[in-house]
Amino acid sequence: MKKSMHxxxxxxxxxxxxxxxxxxxxxxxxxTDIEGRLAKLxxxxxxxxxxFQSNHEGEIVDKIGELGxxxxxxxxxxxxxINPAAFTHTSxxxxxxxxxxxxxxxxxxxSNVHAREPFRTHSYFSDKAVGVICxxxxxxxxxxxxxxxxxxxx
Numbered sequence: 803m804k805k806s807m808h809x810x811x812x813x814x815x816x817x818x819x820x821x822x823x824x825x826x827x828x829x830x831x832x833x834t835d836i837e838g839r840l841a842k843l844x845x846x847x848x849x850x851x852x853x854f855q856s857n858h859e860g861e862i863v864d865k866i867g868e869l870g871x872x873x874x875x876x877x878x879x880x881x882x883x884i885n886p887a888a889f890t891h892t893s894x895x896x897x898x899x900x901x902x903x904x905x906x907x908x909x910x911x912x913s914n915v916h917a918r919e920p921f922r923t924h925s926y927f928s929d930k931a932v933g934v935i936c937x938x939x940x941x942x943x944x945x946x947x948x949x950x951x952x953x954x955x956x
Contacts, residue, residue, distance in 0.1 A: 806849065806850055807881070807950070807954045808849070808869075809851050809852070809883060809947065810852050810866070810869055810881070810882045810883075811840060811854065811883045811884075811943075812854050812865065812885070812886070813854070813884075814856070814862065814884075814890075815856075815887045815888050815889065816888070817887055818833055818857070821833075828939075829912060831940045835940075839943075839944070840883075844947060847954075847955075849950070849954070852869065859895055860895075862886075862896055862899075863895050863899045866882070866896070866899040866902075867903075870899070870902065880950075881905050881907060882905060883947060883950070884907055884909055884927070885910045885911060885912070886925075886927060890922075890925045891922060891925065900927070900930065907927075907931055907932065908935065908950075909931040909936075910942040910943055911935070911936035911937070911942065912939050912942065914936050914937030915937075
């Protein structure tokens with residue numbers, strides 16, 4: 803029997819405020835809406851989805867380690883969808899945790915970071931990600947999950 807795949811969905815700082823914080827930039831959909839929608843889609847494809855949001859860099863590093871190198875083979879993740887939010891531009895620690903886990907990840911941003919302030923154009927993740935999706939709102943999460951569904955079924 804084929805092992806069920808496991809995706810870790812990580813959302814960084816302030817994303818728990820989606821739907822309320824600057825909806826003209828980030829949209830009206832809440833993080834709960836996104837997580838619920840992705841969980842249903844993942845379940846339809848026999849994929850376990852673990853959603854995690856934190857405003858604290860160390861907690862994100864710990865979660866990647868907990869379900870990456872430190873996990874047993876039954877709970878270890880097979881891929882990551884990550885919206886690092888502000889940590890995109892600052893976190894070598896999260897980058898290093900993802901590199902240590904050595905699993906494919908997709909970087910997602912709701913807004914087009916390249917059409918915003920200049921400091922938002924640099925990412926510590928993009929060169930290591932299998933893909934980067936930005937500017938397509940919450941649809942970017944669905945696109946990332948769709949890639950994993952296709953990738954796992956090869």
